[in-house]
Amino acid sequence: MNEMIEKHLPLVHQVVNRVAKGLPAHVSREDLISMGTVGLIGAIERFEADKGVKFETFATWRIRGAVLDGLREMDWVPRQVRQWKKEIERAFETVEYQKVESATDEEIAGYLGISMDEYHKRISQISAGAVFSLEEAVHVSGEEHGFYDFLPDPAAEDPGQILTREELRRVLEQTIARLPEKEKLVVALYYYEEMSVKEIADILGVTSARVSQLHAKAICRMRGALSRRKHEFK
Template structure:
């Protein structure tokens, strides 16, 4: 067991390098490594090769989940910003439950009873202060299953061969397909190409802050929609 942990410690650092990019400077890297190492140990203890999932995929999921859990316990995000994020998720869910296309900023702002300027202000503060992700959205629902086991890879020839829960796959396919094109592109580049926010910004020819906002908005949409189907995760 110790040998396996030592072998995969670089994976902890790899996950930390990605997560740390969106964190305030006061969050200690040593703390993140400790959280990630706990996740790696859990992965080694709970890995079941007979399920047909690669250990690297399973471990990455457990490491990232442990780090996100640790950050939530630290509660470093201002309470008001956290509340705004929840309200915006619910607003996206409410608006998009009644229409085929994605909700516009104006529609969500109207649902919240705030101006479009205030909506953009809140989204900027959320994107600057949060690290929630697709993994975070799904971690509480199914800690045995990672994002690459659920979300369809747009480049894969046969996505169903990598999925064990067809109903959940269908739900998430629909949710991702409804994302506006720019948000969908950010999700694909970030989660499947594993590019950094800076690299995506260069490709899209926009600022890193803009990419971060698009990512945050995409996750708000998906988390809002998935929260309405939480029973499908159990």
């Protein structure tokens, strides 16, 4: 166990470095590393090689999840901002269900009954304290699933479990495909190319704050889509 922990500590630092880039200065990096190490230990204990997933891939999700869980427990994001996030997710869920396409900022602001200035203010506040992402758990039929649970599992024998996992992946793929182009690009660069917010900002020729806002809106759209379709997984 100790040998495995020591071998993969650089992975903990790598994950922490990425998460820490969007956090306030007062959040202790040492605390983040401790949270990540707990996630690494959990990954070592729970890893099953026959699932067909590399240990580093599995460990990365678990480390990041442990860090995000720890940050949420610290509860440093104001309650009002958390409420705004939930309201905007619900707005995307409702408006995009009715439109069957991506909602504009104006439509979301109109649904919420607020001005565009107020809408942009809320998105900025959410993105500034955004300890949420695709790694957050998804609640389906009263159960909590991590995104690792939706990775291919050749050994799985439960057809219902396979169907749920594949359907969730399909919903995510559909939602990502219809994201506005800039949001889609931010998601691709951040999650698939693993670029930092600053690197993405340089590519798009915008500020890091703008990239964070695009990321926040993309995640609200995707989580709203999952919430909208959750009845299909019951």
